[in-house]
Amino acid sequence: MAKFTAKPVDLLKINFKTPKTDWMDTPVNIREHMYCHPAKAKDLETVGFPNIHEWRPADDNWNLPEDWKEIVINGIKERLQKYRSFHVFMDICVRCGACADKCHFYLGTGDPKNMPVLRAELLRSVYRKYFTAGGKIFGKTAGARELTEDVLKELWYYFYQCTECRRCSVFCPYGIDTAEITMMARELTNLLGLQLGWIGGPVAACYMKGNHLGLEPHTIKSNIEMMLDDIETITGIRINPTFNRKGAEILFVTPSGDLFAMPGIYTCMGYLMLFHELGLDYTWSTYASEGGNFGFFTSNEMAKRLNYKIYAEAKRLGVKWILGGECGHMWRVLHQYMDTWNGPADFLEVPKSPITGTVFDNAKSTKMTHISEFTADLIKHGKLKLDKSRNDHLKVTFHDSCNTSRGMGLLEEPRYIIKNVCNHFYEMPENTIREKTFCCGSGTGLNASENMELRMRGGLPRANAVKYVRDQYGVNMLANICAIDRATLSASMDYWVPGVGVAGVSELVANALVMKGEKERTTDLRGEPLPGKEGAE
Amino acid sequence: MSSLQGIRSLNELLSEKKQAILEKWFDSVLKTYPHDSAKFLKRQKDQFANPVGSTIYRGMGSLLDLIVNSADTDNIIKSLDEIIRIRAIQDFTPSHALAFVVELKRVVREEIKGETCASQLIDELPEFDRRVDGLLLLSFDIYMKCREKIYELKANELRNMTLKLVERANRIFEAKYRNVDLEDIISQGNKTERGE
Numbered sequence: 001m002a003k004f005t006a007k008p009v010d011l012l013k014i015n016f017k018t019p020k021t022d023w024m025d026t027p028v029n030i031r032e033h034m035y036c037h038p039a040k041a042k043d044l045e046t047v048g049f050p051n052i053h054e055w056r057p058a059d060d061n062w063n064l065p066e067d068w069k070e071i072v073i074n075g076i077k078e079r080l081q082k083y084r085s086f087h088v089f090m091d092i093c094v095r096c097g098a099c100a101d102k103c104h105f106y107l108g109t110g111d112p113k114n115m116p117v118l119r120a121e122l123l124r125s126v127y128r129k130y131f132t133a134g135g136k137i138f139g140k141t142a143g144a145r146e147l148t149e150d151v152l153k154e155l156w157y158y159f160y161q162c163t164e165c166r167r168c169s170v171f172c173p174y175g176i177d178t179a180e181i182t183m184m185a186r187e188l189t190n191l192l193g194l195q196l197g198w199i200g201g202p203v204a205a206c207y208m209k210g211n212h213l214g215l216e217p218h219t220i221k222s223n224i225e226m227m228l229d230d231i232e233t234i235t236g237i238r239i240n241p242t243f244n245r246k247g248a249e250i251l252f253v254t255p256s257g258d259l260f261a262m263p264g265i266y267t268c269m270g271y272l273m274l275f276h277e278l279g280l281d282y283t284w285s286t287y288a289s290e291g292g293n294f295g296f297f298t299s300n301e302m303a304k305r306l307n308y309k310i311y312a313e314a315k316r317l318g319v320k321w322i323l324g325g326e327c328g329h330m331w332r333v334l335h336q337y338m339d340t341w342n343g344p345a346d347f348l349e350v351p352k353s354p355i356t357g358t359v360f361d362n363a364k365s366t367k368m369t370h371i372s373e374f375t376a377d378l379i380k381h382g383k384l385k386l387d388k389s390r391n392d393h394l395k396v397t398f399h400d401s402c403n404t405s406r407g408m409g410l411l412e413e414p415r416y417i418i419k420n421v422c423n424h425f426y427e428m429p430e431n432t433i434r435e436k437t438f439c440c441g442s443g444t445g446l447n448a449s450e451n452m453e454l455r456m457r458g459g460l461p462r463a464n465a466v467k468y469v470r471d472q473y474g475v476n477m478l479a480n481i482c483a484i485d486r487a488t489l490s491a492s493m494d495y496w497v498p499g500v501g502v503a504g505v506s507e508l509v510a511n512a513l514v515m516k517g518e519k520e521r522t523t524d525l526r527g528e529p530l531p532g533k534e535g536a537e
Numbered sequence: 538m539s540s541l542q543g544i545r546s547l548n549e550l551l552s553e554k555k556q557a558i559l560e561k562w563f564d565s566v567l568k569t570y571p572h573d574s575a576k577f578l579k580r581q582k583d584q585f586a587n588p589v590g591s592t593i594y595r596g597m598g599s600l601l602d603l604i605v606n607s608a609d610t611d612n613i614i615k616s617l618d619e620i621i622r623i624r625a626i627q628d629f630t631p632s633h634a635l636a637f638v639v640e641l642k643r644v645v646r647e648e649i650k651g652e653t654c655a656s657q658l659i660d661e662l663p664e665f666d667r668r669v670d671g672l673l674l675l676s677f678d679i680y681m682k683c684r685e686k687i688y689e690l691k692a693n694e695l696r697n698m699t700l701k702l703v704e705r706a707n708r709i710f711e712a713k714y715r716n717v718d719l720e721d722i723i724s725q726g727n728k729t730e731r732g733e
Contacts, residue, residue: 001684002630020572031628033687101577107588109627110574226704262697429585449691456626456687464588491690495683496622 001453002031023118024125024145028154030057033453035160036446039200044193046204047302051193057156062149068192069147073130075188080131086184089176090127093120099168099178104439105161108457116168116178119158123185126151156194159185161454163446164297164329165402165439182444187299195298199445202294206306211256211290217243220286223259227269234527236519239276241284244317248283249354251314253368254325255292257483258504264486266525267326267504274375274506277384277515278355282323288313291330292483296337297445304341307333311342314367321351322368326504328401328482329443331370335408339366356381370404372481375509376413379420385514388423390524392531394477395424396508397469399462399489400437401482411435414481414505421512426473432465442488455488456495463496470497478502547649547661551605554648558641559601561648563594565640569633589623596620597637604668610675617672618679625683635680638673642666 035057044052051071055062065071080087099116101107106114113119121143128135128144135144145151164179172178189195205214215223221243232238242248252275258268275282288309295302314322324334339345348367351360358377360369378384396418404410411434418425432438441458469475478489478500486502493500511524522533529535551558567575567590578590599616602608624634645665649658
């Protein structure tokens with residue numbers, strides 16, 4: 001909702017036509033509910049980010065350091081030299097517009113500066129002014145503009161309205177990865193201390209405690225113990241997982257949201273039940289207790305620092321390979337960056353399922369396998385006893401997370417699992433799933449509460465497709481393999497498609513999993529009565 | 538009112554000119570979006586590639602049918618909700634978000650201008666205006682519900698963040714003090730606070 005700026009007399013003149021101005025001549029209007037609060041100084045100090053200062057996005061004066069312009073120009077220069085892709089992406093766009101209407105934020109806001117081409121142009125125009133002969137000489141005619149405080153504010157505002165989901169890149173004939181442009185722009189804002197609280201806080205917590213939520217070892221253990229109590233109530237089975245155990249075959253790493261947030265904890269209960277049933281020789285770590293990486297939303301260097309603990313812990317514990325939980329950006333980091341940053345992990349072995357003997361050659365380099373690959377393989381080999389009817393109260397659709405689908409091509413495995421543990425599965429329309437999936441609208445550290453309007457706008461295209469399958473087939477559960485999805489889609493569903501819940505795939509697996517020695521179950525993991533067991537308690 | 542001797546009632550005219558009215562009414566909403574986006578919202582017909590444009594267009598079409606057929610309020614609310622749910626979270630003031638409802642009066646008048654039965658229509662227009670006013674009043678309620686929902690979502694997220702903490706604290710508390718009188722604990726706590 002916009003602020004009440006119109007005078008009563010203006011309201012009587014009902015003419016809401018918007019002015020038709022060129023984007024360069026349309027000044028940025030930083031609106032409440034569309035941005036996150038700034039980071040706390042102490043959090044930025046913890047990891048040594050530069051130019052920490054007090055500022056507020058809505059203020060005219062952002063208290064920038066005196067040499068802010070020089071910092072940004074040098075920052076661009078450094079990144080152009082360091083990353084060939086960034087340089088190429090600054091030059092090759094022909095503004096064909098193929099990406100323009102593919103962004104969920106553009107579709108939800110209708111703001112042209114959310115068209116990926118124009119969002120990138122905000123930065124390209126500055127690049128042209130300072131780094132190309134045409135831009136230096138011809139200025140605006142050549143699409144170049146001076147870097148002013150207003151331009152900087154515009155960069156900040158719109159690059160924190162991009163979730164690096166890369167849907168636009170799927171449609172770009174040149175393969176320009178807009179997410180990388182956003183990463184560079186965010187690095188530049190980070191040089192000036194213009195970080196978000198929702199990113200800065202988790203980064204500092206992760207650096208000090210090993211996970212975004214800042215959970216300490218005893219808290220992690222007691223959180224899991226609470227889940228074990230609930231599992232015992234539901235199944236009659238007491239599970240005893242191990243923590244920081246040297247010599248385990250597998251190290252399990254998952255986003256910390258699964259340990260704490262709703263409905264992520266049900267996914268976590270799913271992991272615990274599956275591993276127990278398999279008798280898996282694995283351990284949790286209270287140090288490598290975060291698969292996600294909010295450092296990835298600040299700078300390449302910070303992401304690398306936060307990621308380091310995963311291989312380090314695998315080495316310390318002497319495990320053979322690493323298994324990872326359900327998360328989105330965690331997998332882009334692990335799949336595409338970890339090996340380059342902190343590898344080679346030559347002290348580990350290529351992941352091999354101890355149950356089926358399947359060797360995951362696709363993880364030959366990183367030595368880390370996704371739980372969906374692992375579970376799908378178990379089902380394929382008939383290693384799990386499953387009672388699909390326990391999920392009969394659910395009509396399920398699957399939301400492909402941006403990073404697992406577009407980042408690592410994990411398209412079939414989760415669907416295969418769901419179809420084997422649920423009787424009712426319905427796909428959303430073709431242009432909203434798989435590599436064309438719509439983002440939840442709250443990724444890359446934008447999952448705060450103060451920017452709820454932005455989240456609802458960004459979440460509209462996804463919710464719109466969910467609404468379709470709800471109305472057509474009665475879908476009531478949105479499954480996914482991402483902790484941020486689990487945390488944020490609940491709000492999006494609540495606003496746009498009431499009556500649709502959100503669940504991790506491993507939760508659905510555990511509902512259907514018939515465990516050895518279990519008592520007759522009367523409820524699912526959420527304590528809801530199983531079909532036909534209503535009133536059994 | 539029935540059609541006699543070639544004179545058409547307002548409802549008949551609205552049905553006949555529904556498409557033209559819908560297009561004009563839709564165009565008036567599009568004008569509230571930036572120029573480039575308005576073109577996209579109108580052009581792209583795929584409901585999944587253009588959720589805002591297609592939802593508003595569909596909602597307005599249903600509303601026109603419902604007004605003509607004097608449909609029940611529940612159905613009208615459903616169609617209004619689809620449109621307002623979107624506009625309530627976009628860059629609009631409340632008046633700006635809901636102005637599309639009153640725009641219908643202007644659009645309809647423009648479309649029926651010059652009709653031979655204009656004098657009869659003049660008698661019917663107040664009733665039509667009353668229906669549009671009714672829509673506007675319903676729209677206020679829907680808009681407020683949407684805004685309240687946004688704040689409820691914010692509050693829920695904050696509550697859920699601490700829910701597990703509270704649950705755990707309760708369990709620890711229960712386990713530790715299962716056989717102790719609560720009053721004793723509170724009084725002990727008060728003594729500690731006072732440094733006794």
